Amino acid sequence: MANSIYRASILQSYSQLLFQPCLSNKHCVPKKTNLLCFASSQLNPARSEVSFCIGTHLIPHPNKVERGGEDAFFVSNFKGGVIAVADGVSGWAEQNVDPSLFSKELMANASSLVGNLEVNYDPQILIRKAHAATCSKGSATAIVAMLERNGTMKVASVGDCGLRVIRKGQIIFSTTPQEHYFDCPYQLSSELVGQTYLDAVVSSVELVEGDTIVMGSDGLFDNVFDGEIVSTLAAHSDVVEAAKALAKLASNHSLDSRV
Numbered sequence: 001m002a003n004s005i006y007r008a009s010i011l012q013s014y015s016q017l018l019f020q021p022c023l024s025n026k027h028c029v030p031k032k033t034n035l036l037c038f039a040s041s042q043l044n045p046a047r048s049e050v051s052f053c054i055g056t057h058l059i060p061h062p063n064k065v066e067r068g069g070e071d072a073f074f075v076s077n078f079k080g081g082v083i084a085v086a087d088g089v090s091g092w093a094e095q096n097v098d099p100s101l102f103s104k105e106l107m108a109n110a111s112s113l114v115g116n117l118e119v120n121y122d123p124q125i126l127i128r129k130a131h132a133a134t135c136s137k138g139s140a141t142a143i144v145a146m147l148e149r150n151g152t153m154k155v156a157s158v159g160d161c162g163l164r165v166i167r168k169g170q171i172i173f174s175t176t177p178q179e180h181y182f183d184c185p186y187q188l189s190s191e192l193v194g195q196t197y198l199d200a201v202v203s204s205v206e207l208v209e210g211d212t213i214v215m216g217s218d219g220l221f222d223n224v225f226d227g228e229i230v231s232t233l234a235a236h237s238d239v240v241e242a243a244k245a246l247a248k249l250a251s252n253h254s255l256d257s258r259v
Helices: 062-067 090-095 099-113 123-133 226-234 239-255
Strands: 003-010 015-020 034-044 049-053 071-076 082-088 139-147 152-158 162-167 170-174 179-181 201-206 212-216
Touching: 071 099, 082 099, 082 212, 090 099, 099 123, 099 139, 123 139, 123 152, 139 162, 139 212, 152 162, 162 226, 170 226, 212 226, 226 239
Parallel strands: 003 034
Antiparallel strands: 003 212, 015 034, 034 049, 071 082, 082 139, 139 152, 152 201, 162 170, 162 212
């Protein structure tokens, strides 16, 4: 699984991106590791521009340490900032295909294309072009968020990667996972039977000072309730510590058979 979090604040900027283990499996080719990203936006009062500052930390699933997990992400400082997560589908391992290859190539392509004129700073078009350029066999769910310098965040997602916007202790925006049926999310694939950018859910959110954005794979949202996310963030003023705490909570829940 993969997860990300951003915090918007005036005259202050910081963020943490980290992966943690996710034991949930998808079968229309499944999934697993956790990514957690904290980012704060920085507003320049003279120019009224917002941007993100990002840091990363990786904790692969214990069984997938050798390949660094099956999820991938990229962060860009282009314009206001871009962050994306791709959650590799584990079911491909049953066909002797490394599930991490597709997600990693997809994110590498997205990173290289983020400033492309044809993309026009549109997350849905970025997904289209990155998917078309990906040659590895496999599939992945994916989410892309692009921040305009005026504070508008544009989001496009395919599958069950998700995003929450938290404002003053309340979740004011949530994406909705796309599934064919339980445990079978929409996914970008090397096969013709998969979904495309046309299936992406596209949304736009106006951010204000103090907003926190949590974005990631199902590994976070399947293991941690929204209320737990809010309370964990409220207990940590430092985003790096908040990221670690939330990642640990998701990891602990994923390993606890009672949860």
